[in-house]
Amino acid sequence: MKKVTMADVAKLANVSKSTVSQYLNKRYEYMSEETRKRIARAIEELGYQPNIIARSLKQKTTMTIGVIVFNILHMLTTQVLHAIEEACQERGFHVIVSNSDDDPEKERKYIEMLRAKQVDGLIIFPTGKNADVYQKMVEERFPLVFIDRMVPGVKADAILLDNQKAAALAVEYFAERGYKRIGVVAPPPVSHIIPRMERIEGFRQALAKKGLPIVDDYFITTEIPYIQNELARLFASGRLPEALFAINDLTLMEVLYFIKGNHIKIPDELAIISIDDVPFAHVYTPTLTTIAQPTFAMGKKAAERLFLQIAKKSEHQPQIFRFSPTFIERGSAKEKNVIRKREVT
Amino acid sequence: MKKVTMADVAKLANVSKSTVSQYLNKRYEYMSEETRKRIARAIEELGYQPNIIARSLKQKTTMTIGVIVFNILHMLTTQVLHAIEEACQERGFHVIVSNSDDDPEKERKYIEMLRAKQVDGLIIFPTGKNADVYQKMVEERFPLVFIDRMVPGVKADAILLDNQKAAALAVEYFAERGYKRIGVVAPPPVSHIIPRMERIEGFRQALAKKGLPIVDDYFITTEIPYIQNELARLFASGRLPEALFAINDLTLMEVLYFIKGNHIKIPDELAIISIDDVPFAHVYTPTLTTIAQPTFAMGKKAAERLFLQIAKKSEHQPQIFRFSPTFIERGSAKEKNVIRKREVT
């Protein structure tokens, strides 16, 4: 039951290994019809399957890319991964996915391991905390694409949402419909997580631009497990906002859970818009108005950029791509009634 | 910028490659403190990173497994994948995921490619149509685990839900609450997709056991895109069932979409129970009563079984594992009112 190698095929077909190799690589130029057939028959007979590891060692290319994500539970991750998968399968590439759990230590380790495994390139949803490691890859011209988040100072391709615009879209929609007291729900803004900053800051700026009040209490920026508490505290204070902007799917889930537990009526008592078009948005009651990221296009772009870098390692000009969000109007934010059913304060 | 190899390290440290290799594999037994330090320094100085491809060629193990799924959009897939990932990361394994799209041709190709890539084992959500290929792997004692679906006649490990029980759980719950006219929504039952058969047949048997009518019209078994139509036709006929059993998350989405579009009230006009505990089940209105698959345990088990096979290729006894579903009682099926709001004949 030992493995069949090229040498076995060569022996059976009565040719050299070199010729078999030529055959496998379809370099038929100077090969007789007769030889070709003999080799084909030998391969068939032995059930020979080439060993790609051996080939990779010589060729220094593995036709494999690595993807490091910081959170698989995120909807964006799943969908982008799907798109990357698809783009890779079209070109015969394979994908190895690793989960950094937003832990820079783990991320660093996975980068090392994947590079040791000789992946041809890396697409990273970065934790943002390994600037030195990222920088080294850029300097070595190792193919690298950031997605979802980017790292200031590291000159690499980055595929991002236009987060400011996404926040503005939400605020403008609320504003136009007469909502004034608007809050935001997000994990804590930290300087190395750019999109979070951009969404929260974009929200603040859009509020200012529309001349709407910026109320500190309406900025629920705390870790996911504490969002319920914060929301409850705000609710108990009696100064509930009229509308809430959830900056991603995970925070939206918290908001919905809170609303459910407190029998708050959407959109009459509280309007909601979130980034990430969750799959149940159109079957929820009310249907959810969301701001969709073009996840598929983003994943595809990331893969394309990586392939570009792999193809011509040298003269590659890193670029930052900002993808426009799409506003999907549904039912969780409507024309605001002047007289509310449950007036607070 | 050429790669640093073990030979470079050996030269700088003034030892042989063998010694460096021993060092890297922590076989310090007969190595002087002095040498160890020199090697460590040389590695540090050169920024040496071992090439795992070369190592794999010699060792005939890649510390990589392949997973072939038939549908990434399925919730089960995502969650099981997550569990497999985690189990692999614990043991230093990497995972390559490929999507067969339920196309046997694709599946066959991916099996070939992954084996050419020398993966140490394969976890497959099988299309069910490549029995010959699966069988060959079993005969060669190539580590293989089926998950979600199994293939009759192929003696390999299989991780499955107890589908009959899942169906029975739903029917019994409905029956005990006074529901009589119960329907099922599923893709078409085909002989090579075992769980689908088991769920539909299990449903039929449970109905019989409870002495409930088996109405052909209440078996909506058609491809996902046509479910809306079938549901509409049934609805138009005026003979709506009182309860519906959705056999997975994808069919549930169709049911919910239909319900939404037709302003049907859950659970008063139509009760619903589905297999797969969708992430929004607890925030939906009403909350959704579901039958959860222990996805995490299943993924973990699949990985463990594969590792077992990898560890001792020979004396491995293939087994079929049936995981028990968990009934999660929420609000989409309640005590049935004797007088219905909208009585249909």
Added chain:
DNA sequence: CTTTCATACTAAATCGATTTAGTAATTATA
């Protein structure tokens, strides 16, 4: 004082492909 043993290494073979440089035979060109 030889032999054995333990220690601290190394040379060379090996894994299974690809690739380069070359050979032998035949055909075309000067």
Added chain:
DNA sequence: TATAATTACTAAATCGATTTAGTATGAAAG
């Protein structure tokens, strides 16, 4: 007719590790 070119191959080096069999040295044992 001698030389060049083309065709159809092959031997051997190579990729970068691991591993086996072995060597050299000094200490312990007989």
